[in-house]
Amino acid sequence: MRRLILPVIFVLVGCSGHNSYDDIGANFLGAHYKDNPLGEEKAPDFDPLIRFDAFDCVTFVETSLSGGNINKLNKIRYRDGNPDFVNRNHFIETDWLENNSNFVENVSNQYAATTTRNITIDKAKWFKTLHNIDTNFVPRNINMEYIPYANVHDIKVSKPVVVLFIIDSEKIRKKIGTDLAVRHMGFLLPNGILRHASRKEKRVIDVDFQEYISKLMKNKNNLGITLLEIKNDR
Numbered sequence: 539m540r541r542l543i544l545p546v547i548f549v550l551v552g553c554s555g556h557n558s559y560d561d562i563g564a565n566f567l568g569a570h571y572k573d574n575p576l577g578e579e580k581a582p583d584f585d586p587l588i589r590f591d592a593f594d595c596v597t598f599v600e601t602s603l604s605g606g607n608i609n610k611l612n613k614i615r616y617r618d619g620n621p622d623f624v625n626r627n628h629f630i631e632t633d634w635l636e637n638n639s640n641f642v643e644n645v646s647n648q649y650a651a652t653t654t655r656n657i658t659i660d661k662a663k664w665f666k667t668l669h670n671i672d673t674n675f676v677p678r679n680i681n682m683e684y685i686p687y688a689n690v691h692d693i694k695v696s697k698p699v700v701v702l703f704i705i706d707s708e709k710i711r712k713k714i715g716t717d718l719a720v721r722h723m724g725f726l727l728p729n730g731i732l733r734h735a736s737r738k739e740k741r742v743i744d745v746d747f748q749e750y751i752s753k754l755m756k757n758k759n760n761l762g763i764t765l766l767e768i769k770n771d772r
Contacts, residue, residue: 569592569593578626595723631720632659644683649685649693649765650693652685664716666715694730701726721760
């Protein structure tokens with residue numbers, strides 16, 4: 539499939555050679571929201587490896603972190619940078635965080651008191667339940683550190699960080715065949731803005747972070763946030 543790439547005027551402010559992320563993702567503001575917009579250009583996911591016209595929350599973060607460089611994007615999205623559906627970092631909790639540990643780091647405890655959420659990711663069951671693909675992955679059990687919403691108020695960052703929104707939902711477990719902790723992600727900016735691809739608003743937007751989380755707190759399945767420091771560009 540043909541790759542969908544915007545004209546050459548695209549430049550991602552904040553991801554140039556000096557590794558500044560001050561305005562990360564700004565050039566994508568207003569871009570359309572689309573579920574699962576990226577793939578491997580071959581079965582079972584024929585979507586393009588890279589595009590700049592539409593995002594979901596994960597691909598917005600990944601593409602912004604990569605600076606629009608397809609080789610960097612592949613390194614973020616796939617184990618060993620090898621574009622393959624089974625090889626993709628499907629689960630933020632295990633695949634994505636572990637395979638990008640040289641790029642992002644959980645620094646939640648530097649901002650507020652934290653706790654942990656125990657998660658069991660059954661990747662093989664997920665592949666079979668949602669994609670009817672047989673794999674030999676074994677279940678993974680981890681403890682994920684996060685800041686409960688009760689401790690989130692007045693958090694301020696001095697530079698952009700990746701923010702993960704942590705949930706605990708039995709409904710989701712039954713639907714997808716495995717546990718899941720990360721429901722959404724975006725960037726928390728020093729000015730208190732959350733920049734993210736919003737399914738509700740159907741586009742990439744800036745919103746007030748505290749106002750956004752005040753709404754999430756009304757649902758008992760929403761637990762808190764994890765903050766990831768963006769390390770030097772790799």
